[in-house]
Amino acid sequence: MDLPIEIKKYIENELNVIEKNKLYDKAKTISKNYRTNEGKGKKLLKNYDEAIAYAISRMPATFGAVYNSLKSSLEIYNPTIKTIADIGAGTGSATIAVNELLNVENIECFEREETMQNVGRMIFEHYDNLSKKVKWNKIDICNDEIKEKYDLVISSYMLNEISDEKKENIIEKMWKTTGKILLIVEPGTMQGYKNIINAKTKLIELGGYIIAPCKSNQCKLAENDWCNFSCRVQRTKVHRELKDGDAPYEDEKYMYIAVSKEKIDNNDKKRILRHPMIHSGFVKLKVCDDEKIEEITITKKDKEKFKIARKSKSGDLI
Ligand SMILES: C[S@@+](CC[C@H](N)C(=O)[O-])C[C@H]1O[C@@H](n2cnc3c(N)ncnc32)[C@H](O)[C@@H]1O
Structure with a gap:
């Protein structure tokens, strides 16, 4: 699934104000930082150019991963959802995916970096009245509390950035603020899988019911094995240049867990x-x-x- 065309065009043609070489370097640095700094709690996206490079190089893929994860989860359990929190919202990929799949009027984005928020705000101004539906909040989820409850809470590609010793506490906080469904999406790396399995264990301990993708509370994969899923997203010209690839598409590997507050019916599919x-x-x-x-x-x-x-x-x- 691809980002809506209006957003794609805006990101590629108007948001893209960085000189080509600089953009290329930033995208490379972002991708290297995410590969080598998993779980270390470092700030990986700080300045404005990095936020723009993130939007151009990563948003199509993170949008695709959240869209597919949420769609698969809603196919199993689809309660009425009116309020949404996107935690570690970045430049807004998960919020756009929610807006594509659900008919909602109020989404709250929680994000630590102002540069990411600002780029997200500009993007939302260019699509489907999103800027009117979304409220941005500046928080550091490690130190601040979220007081309200939301029917759907999403965190995509954020746990990866939290230091290992703080992850459990963040999962508890997100669960506390969840009214109906908590969806966590992570990269489809071995570390991303571990983050998801640890989150799953914690959420079951806290009384949650697994919606998707797992069919069993206890993962049956061998200790050194892991699973992930894949979604195909179309690449534009700038995207191909940034990713050093000729293929007109890229396959984003991701892993997720969707957990419900309420017991849900089992289905006998595999x-x-x-x-x-x-x-x-x-x-x-x-x-x-x-x-x-x-x-x-x-x-x-x-x-x-x-x-x-x-x-x-x-x-x-x-
Ligand atoms: C890889 S980006 C993912 C952005 C978006 N969710 C997506 O899927 O494209 C991770 C985001 O989490 C934010 N983040 C990391 N640690 C955070 C914290 N402690 N509190 C709030 N936001 C945080 C980062 O600033 C960054 O924007």
Whole structure:
């Protein structure tokens, strides 16, 4: 799923006021910092140019990851959602994804860096009255409290930036402010997966019910294994230049956990964990349910299932 075209155009053509080489360097630094500073609690995006470079280089992918995670979660559990908090909102990717999927009038963005907020504000001015729906709050979630409760609380690609010893406390804070659903999205790295599994354990301990993607409270993957999902986002010319790639798209790997305050109905479908192996006449899928992880084969003989399996992707239910 791609960012709405109006936002894409604005980011690429108007927000992009940085000289090309500088933008290229900033995007490279951001990407290196995120790879090497996971879990160290360092401030990784500070100045205005970095905020713009983040919007251009990362927003299409983080938007895609949140959009897919939220959509998959709402397919399982879809309560009435009127109020939303986007914590560590950055330049607003998660808020835009929420706006695309839900009909809401009030979204609150919580963000520590003013530069990120300012870039987010400019972007929201260019799409679907978003600036009228959104209230920005400057907070440091490590030190400040959020007093209100929100039906849906989202944090995307933020836990990764919090130092390991503070993560549990942040999860508790986010849970306390959640009315119905808490959705946490992280990069699809091994560290991102660990962040999600630790968050899942903590949230179950706090009385939460897993909505997606896990089918079991206790992960059945081997200790050194992990899972992630992938979404394909289209690249524009600037994006291709920044990412040193010719492909017209990029595949963003991500991991997420959506947790509910209220017990939800179980479904008997299995979650596809890896990219399906499609052969002529059969499809092999690695899937997880509440009891085990297994490889299943769906053959052409089972016409309906085969048709679905051929079109499936990792993260889907089957
Ligand atoms: C990688 S960006 C993700 C932004 C956005 N959620 C997205 O998915 O594109 C992480 C954001 O979290 C913010 N952040 C990190 N630590 C924070 C804290 N302690 N309190 C509030 N915001 C924080 C950063 O300033 C940054 O804007």
